[in-house]
Amino acid sequence: MPVIAANLQAVRQRLIKAAQQAGRSPGEIELLAVSKTFPADAVRAAFSAGQHAFGENYVQEGIDKIAALADLRDHLHWHFIGPLQSNKTRAVAEHFDWVHSVDRLRIAERLAAQRPAGLPPLQVCIQVNISGEATKSGVAPAEVLLLARQITRLPGLHLRGLMAIPEPSSDVTAQRRPFAALRALLATLREDGLAVDTLSMGMSSDLEAAVAEGATIVRVGTAIFGARAPASQPS
Numbered sequence: 257m258p259v260i261a262a263n264l265q266a267v268r269q270r271l272i273k274a275a276q277q278a279g280r281s282p283g284e285i286e287l288l289a290v291s292k293t294f295p296a297d298a299v300r301a302a303f304s305a306g307q308h309a310f311g312e313n314y315v316q317e318g319i320d321k322i323a324a325l326a327d328l329r330d331h332l333h334w335h336f337i338g339p340l341q342s343n344k345t346r347a348v349a350e351h352f353d354w355v356h357s358v359d360r361l362r363i364a365e366r367l368a369a370q371r372p373a374g375l376p377p378l379q380v381c382i383q384v385n386i387s388g389e390a391t392k393s394g395v396a397p398a399e400v401l402l403l404a405r406q407i408t409r410l411p412g413l414h415l416r417g418l419m420a421i422p423e424p425s426s427d428v429t430a431q432r433r434p435f436a437a438l439r440a441l442l443a444t445l446r447e448d449g450l451a452v453d454t455l456s457m458g459m460s461s462d463l464e465a466a467v468a469e470g471a472t473i474v475r476v477g478t479a480i481f482g483a484r485a486p487a488s489q490p491s
């Protein structure tokens with residue numbers, strides 16, 4: 257079996273086991289394959305192995321890849337998961353299906369205004385700075401409810417839930433703490449009457465902890481496509 261197909265199978269097995277241990281149905285958890293820095297051919301290989309949802313971090317790289325895979329467009333779901341600047345919102349609004357990294361109203365307003373009328377609403381998550389690091393992107397937990405209420409009033413967007421990238425840790429108990437906090441925050445939005453259903457959390461090294469705390473989308477790159485080159489590309 258080709259390596260990407262074998263890796264995908266192994267990740268799916270991890271997800272099934274984690275779901276079972278958490279008393280959840282594996283069907284509740286979507287695997288998002290993070291293809292950043294890997295070529296369109298790697299996405300094609302994953303698609304051939306049954307994978308349909310892909311995540312990209314860099315706007316230009318993402319839209320180039322979407323164009324290179326235009327023949328598969330109807331079968332693929334493209335999620336933008338990287339930092340998003342105002343001058344790049346149009347390309348994202350026009351080409352992606354989801355954005356996980358909305359962290360301020362201005363970005364949401366631009367995405368809403370720029371989403372083409374012929375497309376379904378852009379599915380969005382608010383990125384939360386759940387570990388409270390000054391350097392990390394994301395909204396402070398105390399500001400999430402206000403931003404969520406504002407986003408639900410915008411046309412062209414469908415607020416789905418919350419996303420976080422916590423501090424890495426090798427200890428499962430420590431991994432679970434920020435995921436539990438994100439889950440609690442989603443519950444406060446639901447108590448406020450917002451119809452949100454998505455917790456985008458968990459990556460290659462902590463997906464079990466995320467599933468244990470209720471993840472509905474896990475974003476997995478390395479465990480599917482292999483290690484990335486150390487230097488990240490500019491967007």
Ligand SMILES: *Cc1c(COP(=O)(O)O)cnc(C)c1O
Nearest residue numbers: 290313337459460475476477478
């Ligand atoms: C790169 C990236 C991932 C995937 O990380 P891995 O550790 O390679 O699984 C997930 N989410 C975001 C936001 C990323 O930038």
